[in-house]
Amino acid sequence: MISLSRSEIEALIDLPQAAIRIEEAYRAASLGHVNLPPVGHITFPQHNADCHIKYGHITGKPTFVIKIATGFPNNRDKGLQTGNGLVLVMSAENGQVEAVLHDEMVLTDIRTGLGGAIASRLLARKDSKRVLIVGSGQQARRQIEAHVALLTNTAAFEVWGRNAEQADKLVARLAPVCDIARAIDLEKAVRQADIIVTATGSTVPLIMSDWVNEGTHITAVGADAPGKQELDIALVRRADVLAVDLFAQCLDHGEVSHAAKEGLIAAQDLQEIGGLLSASTQARANAMQITIADLTGIAAQDIAMANSVLTAWSDKAT
Amino acid sequence: MISLSRSEIEALIDLPQAAIRIEEAYRAASLGHVNLPPVGHITFPQHNADCHIKYGHITGKPTFVIKIATGFPNNRDKGLQTGNGLVLVMSAENGQVEAVLHDEMVLTDIRTGLGGAIASRLLARKDSKRVLIVGSGQQARRQIEAHVALLTNTAAFEVWGRNAEQADKLVARLAPVCDIARAIDLEKAVRQADIIVTATGSTVPLIMSDWVNEGTHITAVGADAPGKQELDIALVRRADVLAVDLFAQCLDHGEVSHAAKEGLIAAQDLQEIGGLLSASTQARANAMQITIADLTGIAAQDIAMANSVLTAWSDKAT
Numbered sequence: 001m002i003s004l005s006r007s008e009i010e011a012l013i014d015l016p017q018a019a020i021r022i023e024e025a026y027r028a029a030s031l032g033h034v035n036l037p038p039v040g041h042i043t044f045p046q047h048n049a050d051c052h053i054k055y056g057h058i059t060g061k062p063t064f065v066i067k068i069a070t071g072f073p074n075n076r077d078k079g080l081q082t083g084n085g086l087v088l089v090m091s092a093e094n095g096q097v098e099a100v101l102h103d104e105m106v107l108t109d110i111r112t113g114l115g116g117a118i119a120s121r122l123l124a125r126k127d128s129k130r131v132l133i134v135g136s137g138q139q140a141r142r143q144i145e146a147h148v149a150l151l152t153n154t155a156a157f158e159v160w161g162r163n164a165e166q167a168d169k170l171v172a173r174l175a176p177v178c179d180i181a182r183a184i185d186l187e188k189a190v191r192q193a194d195i196i197v198t199a200t201g202s203t204v205p206l207i208m209s210d211w212v213n214e215g216t217h218i219t220a221v222g223a224d225a226p227g228k229q230e231l232d233i234a235l236v237r238r239a240d241v242l243a244v245d246l247f248a249q250c251l252d253h254g255e256v257s258h259a260a261k262e263g264l265i266a267a268q269d270l271q272e273i274g275g276l277l278s279a280s281t282q283a284r285a286n287a288m289q290i291t292i293a294d295l296t297g298i299a300a301q302d303i304a305m306a307n308s309v310l311t312a313w314s315d316k317a318t
Numbered sequence: 319m320i321s322l323s324r325s326e327i328e329a330l331i332d333l334p335q336a337a338i339r340i341e342e343a344y345r346a347a348s349l350g351h352v353n354l355p356p357v358g359h360i361t362f363p364q365h366n367a368d369c370h371i372k373y374g375h376i377t378g379k380p381t382f383v384i385k386i387a388t389g390f391p392n393n394r395d396k397g398l399q400t401g402n403g404l405v406l407v408m409s410a411e412n413g414q415v416e417a418v419l420h421d422e423m424v425l426t427d428i429r430t431g432l433g434g435a436i437a438s439r440l441l442a443r444k445d446s447k448r449v450l451i452v453g454s455g456q457q458a459r460r461q462i463e464a465h466v467a468l469l470t471n472t473a474a475f476e477v478w479g480r481n482a483e484q485a486d487k488l489v490a491r492l493a494p495v496c497d498i499a500r501a502i503d504l505e506k507a508v509r510q511a512d513i514i515v516t517a518t519g520s521t522v523p524l525i526m527s528d529w530v531n532e533g534t535h536i537t538a539v540g541a542d543a544p545g546k547q548e549l550d551i552a553l554v555r556r557a558d559v560l561a562v563d564l565f566a567q568c569l570d571h572g573e574v575s576h577a578a579k580e581g582l583i584a585a586q587d588l589q590e591i592g593g594l595l596s597a598s599t600q601a602r603a604n605a606m607q608i609t610i611a612d613l614t615g616i617a618a619q620d621i622a623m624a625n626s627v628l629t630a631w632s633d634k635a636t
Contacts, residue, residue: 003321035361037358038358040356040358041355042353042373042375043353044375044382051373051382051408055371057360057362066369066386068384070408070414075412075413078412082413084412084414084415085415088386088404090369090388093390094393094398095389095401096388096398096402097402097403100321100418
């Protein structure tokens, strides 16, 4: 039985390798080759907190994965991280526990970043140079790292955050790995960007349709629960390609759910990332299209990350 | 973070102490003080196997518990145990993982044994001397150990099993801790018993109503899934006290479900163990009553066992 700490897990992750696994998982999910039972959930109302249990099995794989993720927002006041948890890798052949990955949410953070970069790589113009990251938290960091790793042609990153001090810190942290600066004016930054990644906890639209040039790609990862929203619904309606990670989930509480509720878009306007990755044609038809990827996070990504870590562990051990 | 192996866990368990915790948990469950979300479930049809995720939180307790239990019946052919898994103890204050108990199902086995002995102690005549255990597997063993620990007045155990060789092995194993022998004739053994514990995987009734004397107590733990049955429905109907661990679960797939489906008993004929433990009156009204406890196993027991182990661990550490 393997037991790995957060730092051991982080040291084993190779972003491009993990991205290959996550792409496979997106494809498998879209083909219906992933058994994903309903997510388990327990709440702790006195702390405004909860725990989610996501689990699933990719058909034919020797292991299945159970992810336990807690969210305790009041931890912030105690100086503790708000998200925590672990990932269990179990044998789908004999039921034994193969590994306990004490990732404390880092696998979720990284797989969400990689999901965003995979979507951007799939949908953005190949000559995209300027990436705008909206948000300055943990996930903004993971998006930048993943985009640096997967979109090697991009030249410059800008970070916009409500909290300028936090955005400056993020810029300072990532300056060693990419050309990065803080954006002062969000509208101006949107107008100049080829790729926009939104990774905030916003509940009101931050990016207006008027600001967005033709040819822009937008990856939106902030809306992962009901009530959250980052994009103007007019922008969602205007998009030529609307990609989602999971139809049902995105229509329920993803970024596209707001436009869908207003009747501006319908289920048939959406395409799954996994389907686009499997398709024989390019996801983006031309350089003028506006493309949007709405990612809510799926358990298939967690399975892929866990397997990626274990493969790296066993490669290192041998 | 605490991580304990199966052998470390077994060494920390004190049956009478754990029984106190389990009784508390039964009471809390019957009072509605346990938040028990629906059980998670994933199947592996090619192996006729599955995994259950049971989790819950007793109101006001600083921790909550997640139990992962796998069942791979084909493991028998590979020389591996069929049940496996682990128990996670998580902080209900900040969401951190407090302990990983790699119990490989032993906590479930022991809590099921203790549940049976708690029910027998609650419902059997105080002068009960002869205990008949029907079944000779892992759970028969745990039932005997728990009855020895909690019902200190009982004098003699008999074991009946379809597989005489396996029953002889169980008798040999437990001979050092109690007066125990193999029963040759099940009907005769039933007629002589004060307490009968059924712990088999039977799908047909093993114990006939005609065989059972007035004043007998029966604890039935085998029927934990649809289709399983150990007692004649006439016996269930005849019982003066019908105790269950959880109303909904026992009516769905417990021992009493068969009589309920035939219309011989109804929900109002049942009493929960937790309610009986909390009541100011004796669960058994007189020495002539036939009492039956139908136990399907509840997550509150798992919570109690995990907390009992952690308390013992921390007592030992200080």
